[in-house]
Amino acid sequence: MDNPNKTNGADPRADLPGEVRVRFAPSPTGYLHIGGARTALFNWLFAARNGGRFILRIEDTDFSRKVEDSTRQITSTMRWLGLQWDEGPVAGGPVGPYFQSERLDLYRKAADELKARGAAYDCYCTPEELAERREEARRLGRDPRYDGRCRNLAEEDRRRLVAEGRHSVLRLKTPKEGQTVVEDLIRGTVVFDNALLDDYVLMKSDGVPTYNFACVVDDHAMGMTHVIRADEHLSNTPKQMIIYRAFGWDPPTFAHVPMILAPDRSKLSKRHGATSVEEFQEAGYLPEAIVNYLVFLGWSPEGGEEVLSVDELRRQFSLDRVTKNAAIYDTTKLTWMNGHYIRTIDLDRLTDLSIPFLAKAGLVTEPVDPSTRSFVKAILTALRDRVKTLGELPEVTVYFFRDEFGFDPKGVQKHLSSTDAAGLLDQARAVLAGLPRFDVEACETAYRGLIESLGIKGGALIHPTRVALTGRTIGPGLFDIMALLGRERTLTRLEKASATAREGGPWPEPVDLGYPTVPGQAAKTS
RNA sequence: GGCCCCAUGGUCAAGCGGCCUAAGACACCGCCCUUUCACGGCGGUAACUCGGGUUCGAAUCCCGAUGGGGUCACCA
Numbered sequence: 001m002d003n004p005n006k007t008n009g010a011d012p013r014a015d016l017p018g019e020v021r022v023r024f025a026p027s028p029t030g031y032l033h034i035g036g037a038r039t040a041l042f043n044w045l046f047a048a049r050n051g052g053r054f055i056l057r058i059e060d061t062d063f064s065r066k067v068e069d070s071t072r073q074i075t076s077t078m079r080w081l082g083l084q085w086d087e088g089p090v091a092g093g094p095v096g097p098y099f100q101s102e103r104l105d106l107y108r109k110a111a112d113e114l115k116a117r118g119a120a121y122d123c124y125c126t127p128e129e130l131a132e133r134r135e136e137a138r139r140l141g142r143d144p145r146y147d148g149r150c151r152n153l154a155e156e157d158r159r160r161l162v163a164e165g166r167h168s169v170l171r172l173k174t175p176k177e178g179q180t181v182v183e184d185l186i187r188g189t190v191v192f193d194n195a196l197l198d199d200y201v202l203m204k205s206d207g208v209p210t211y212n213f214a215c216v217v218d219d220h221a222m223g224m225t226h227v228i229r230a231d232e233h234l235s236n237t238p239k240q241m242i243i244y245r246a247f248g249w250d251p252p253t254f255a256h257v258p259m260i261l262a263p264d265r266s267k268l269s270k271r272h273g274a275t276s277v278e279e280f281q282e283a284g285y286l287p288e289a290i291v292n293y294l295v296f297l298g299w300s301p302e303g304g305e306e307v308l309s310v311d312e313l314r315r316q317f318s319l320d321r322v323t324k325n326a327a328i329y330d331t332t333k334l335t336w337m338n339g340h341y342i343r344t345i346d347l348d349r350l351t352d353l354s355i356p357f358l359a360k361a362g363l364v365t366e367p368v369d370p371s372t373r374s375f376v377k378a379i380l381t382a383l384r385d386r387v388k389t390l391g392e393l394p395e396v397t398v399y400f401f402r403d404e405f406g407f408d409p410k411g412v413q414k415h416l417s418s419t420d421a422a423g424l425l426d427q428a429r430a431v432l433a434g435l436p437r438f439d440v441e442a443c444e445t446a447y448r449g450l451i452e453s454l455g456i457k458g459g460a461l462i463h464p465t466r467v468a469l470t471g472r473t474i475g476p477g478l479f480d481i482m483a484l485l486g487r488e489r490t491l492t493r494l495e496k497a498s499a500t501a502r503e504g505g506p507w508p509e510p511v512d513l514g515y516p517t518v519p520g521q522a523a524k525t526s
Numbered sequence: 527g528g529c530c531c532c533a534u535g536g537u538c539a540a541g542c543g544g545c546c547u548a549a550g551a552c553a554c555c556g557c558c559c560u561u562u563c564a565c566g567g568c569g570g571u572a573a574c575u576c577g578g579g580u581u582c583g584a585a586u587c588c589c590g591a592u593g594g595g596g597u598c599a600c601c602a
Contacts, residue, residue, distance in 0.1 A: 027602050071578060097593040127600060134599090142600080143528065169600050187531070196529060196598090203601040211602045235530055235597040258532080258595095265594060293538090297550090300539060306551045323532095323539075326595060330537050343565075386564045411562095447561090462561040474563035 001065045012248060013223040017086075019453070020052025021225050024085070024217040025215070027059040028070030031276035032077040034114070034329065035230060035260045035268060038290055038294040040151045042257055043228050044083045044359070045295070045317035055222060056088030059215075060210050069100065077277050080312060100214050101411040110217045110247075112204060113171050119246035120202055122168040123150035124161040147200045170203035172243065180238035185226075185255035185319050192238040200239060212236055216243040219252055228255045228319070254318050258298050258326045268329060276475075280334075284357055284390025286345070289338040296513060307340060339388035347384075347440040351377045361394030362512045368464040377398075378484055381416045382476035394513040399470045400484060406510035407471040416501045424461055425468055425498040427454075429491050438487040444479040468497030471510065 013021065024040040027031070032040075047054040056075070075089055087093025099101055107416070114120040116439045123146075125133075132165050151173065153161075162168075167259040173385065174197040182190045202213040209217070234256045244251040262272040274280060280290055288310065295313055296306070299322050342350065355376060359366045379400050387396060399405040407416075415421060431446045432438070447465075466478050469485060477485060482490050500507060 004534060025602090054578085060602060123600095130600085137602090138527095141527085167600095183553095190530070192530075198598080208601080210600070215602090221584055229533065230596095236602095238530095256531085261595070262538085267595080296538065298538090300550095302540095304540065304550055306538095316592050326533050327539090330552085333538065336552055339565090385566090408538095457559055458598095460561095466562065472562090476563085478561060 007373060009113055011223075012095070012221060013225060016223040019225070020047060020050040021055060021223050022047050022228055023055040023219070023222065023224055024083075025218075025229075026074055027062060028067050028074065030066065030070045030073060030253050031278050032074050033268075034275050034277060034294070037077075037081065037083075037290070038260060038297060039228065039257065040078060040083050041081070041291060041294055042299070042317075042319075042322070044419070046228060048314040051226070051316045053086040054062045054084075055093065055095075055224075056085035056091075056098060057218060057222065058070040058099045058101075059090060060087040061097055061211070063114065066097075071099075073278070073457075077281070080281060081277065081291055089187070096156060100209075100218065103214075103218065104208065106221065107214055107217055107422045108207065111209070111213075114172075114202070114243075114246055115170065117246060118173070120170050120172050121151055121153070122158070123171045123199075123201075124153075124158070124166040124168050125150060125223050126166065134392065136330055146200070148199055156203065167190065167205035169201045169205050170441040171199045172202050172239075172246070174199050180241050182234070182237045182241060182254060184234070184237075184382040186322050186324060187234065187256055188228075188256075190237075192235075194238075194242075197239060197242070197376075202243075212239050213243065216240045216247075220244070220249050223484040224252045226253045226255060228257060231256045232260045235525050237399060244506075255322075257322055259298055260329045263328055263350055265328065265331060265396055274275055274328075274331070282391075284392065285338050286353065286390075286438050287343045288345070289334065292341075293334040295338050297385060298323050307337070334507075335388050342387060342390070343385040343436045347377060347380065350380055350384060354380060354393055357390045357393045358397065358401070363394055363398065375484075382484065384432070386476065396475070397511060398511065399472075402511075403489070404508060404511065405471045407507040408469065408473060408510060409507070411471070411504075412507050416497060417504075419502060420479060422498040422501040423499070424454075424464055428465060429462060429494040429498070432482075432487065432494070433491055435487070438483070440479045440483045443482045447479070464497075465494070469493050503519075516520075 018409060022043045023041050024036075025037050026040075037467070043523070044054050046052070050411065051264045056078070058071055058074075060071075071089060078085070081351075085091055087095070088098045088502050092098075111120065115122075120335075125146075137144045143303060144480055150171070173196040177192045180190070180194055180197075184190055200212070201210050203209050226229075237254055241251055260268055262268045262273075268275050274283070277290060281287075291310060291313070292307060294409070296318070299317065301308060301316050305312075351373060354370055355366065355373070358364045358371055358376065368376070379397055383396065387393060428447070428450060431450050432443065435442050435446055447461065448458075449460050454461070463473070466475065467473060469478075469490060474479065476484075485493070
């Protein structure tokens with residue numbers, strides 16, 4: 001005799017490492033969505049805080065031929081963010097495989113068990129018929145739900161349908177009465193009427209499970225203790241609870257975190273600009289800034305700090321300080337935070353992170369030699385608190401790397417259009433040329449001296465010099481620029497600018513290095 | 527449309543019955559610092575969706591309305 005409980009066994013959780021087990025289960029869509037990243041982050045932090053394990057599972061039950069590429073993309077971005085998983089692709093683990101596409105046998109077995117328990121049944125209705133009936137129901141103003149006609153099929157009818165060559169799907173026999181109660185860590189108690197639940201599909205006709213089914217089978221088999229996921233899954237939860245109950249399994253504890261919405265309050269999608277972590281990565285955002293920003297979308301620390309290190313987050317994160325309301329995603333604060341990290345992280349690290357951006361613009365060639373590296377480092381010292389993203393770097397540093405850098409017409413107009421300016425530049429050049437040492441202090445002393453002896457205001461000399469040396473009116477301190485440029489280039493540029501000023505131009509046009517892309521702010525500019 | 531969730535400034539948010547004539551951060555606006563631009567410092571504008579209750583007392587509890595969001599597939 002069949003023992004309906006025989007495959008229940010012990011709760012898998014009992015034998016698995018970690019008291020707390022949580023997972024992030026993305027489907028391989030090609031990139032790591034910003035909302036997904038936050039869900040992953042919450043899970044990761046929750047595991048860290050509770051001494052648990054963080055599992056990565058790829059939900060690739062959909063067709064998708066790019067599974068491999070997509071998975072690589074997602075995993076590499078997660079690593080870049082610092083969200084290492086304890087079990088999952090590459091890492092392996094005791095309850096693998098961690099790709100749903102490799103777990104098909106498990107689902108089939110589980111499906112058979114459910115059928116044996118009388119909790120599910122084969123349905124032979126074709127998609128066309130279903131669509132037709134849905135349409136019909138809609139027309140009559142009824143809920144477009146499955147009518148349950150295969151729920152209690154007589155054996156001979158079943159045979160007839162098979163003989164017609166029909167394929168079947170497996171449907172769950174959902175209870176017609178009663179309620180399903182979800183005790184959610186964030187939402188509290190949420191009650192759903194079973195009567196509203198459809199006999200939805202568990203296994204598709206091609207033998208592949210649907211999301212809700214695979215999700216339950218895996219969460220159970222993988223010993224999940226908590227399921228932390230986006231709010232959009234809350235309405236799926238009763239369906240999943242019923243499956244757990246049908247198997248006789250204890251469901252995990254659920255926590256539905258609020259969604260991240262686009263500025264227009266709708267669900268975040270591609271048309272809202274940057275929605276993937278990769279886009280921010282390419283634009284020169286630092287992982288710590290993204291993590292820091294993301295965690296504050298829905299969570300806040302007890303102390304009210306706005307900037308917290310990852311270590312601090314791992315120590316402080318808790319689900320009971322997660323808000324219930326959806327957050328609108330706005331990059332302004334992220335950009336500010338990125339600027340904060342740019343000016344506070346270790347300089348060597350900043351240098352290493354910056355070089356690829358300069359290389360991409362052709363300003364340096366990788367691998368950089370030591371002297372170039374220290375030059376970049378010195379530039380960064382002078383410039384780091386003036387940029388918000390690494391992507392802006394080429395734009396604001398060209399003149400350090402190239403002698404053709406173009407002049408801002410307004411700057412020229414304002415500071416280099418008179419012959420006075422040319423004269424000033426000549427005098428400055430003479431003074432600088434005679435300096436025994438050419439460093440920040442020496443340059444400044446020389447300039448201050450010249451300014452005083454000419455009886456002019458500092459700006460009268462400094463502004464024209466800045467434009468002459470950099471082509472623009474903004475940038476680091478002038479004497480830092482001189483020291484960075486070195487005597488030779490400084491003198492040459494002064495001379496050249498003076499000559500051009502005398503001739504009244506022409507001044508080279510600013511070069512286009514691809515303007516800094518700040519994702520999500522495109523809409524603002526237009 | 528049914529069901530579910532949510533509701534404090536432009537945005538993120540603190541607040542969990544009296545400490546609220548409501549924190550903090552970003553953004554914005556002034557001022558200061560200053561060779562520019564930043565950074566930094568100081569200050570300012572700006573919010574409890576509405577209506578009923580409960581209570582001595584409500585941003586906080588209850589109900590309703592309104593608004594927003596999610597979900598209703600052989601997608602995940």
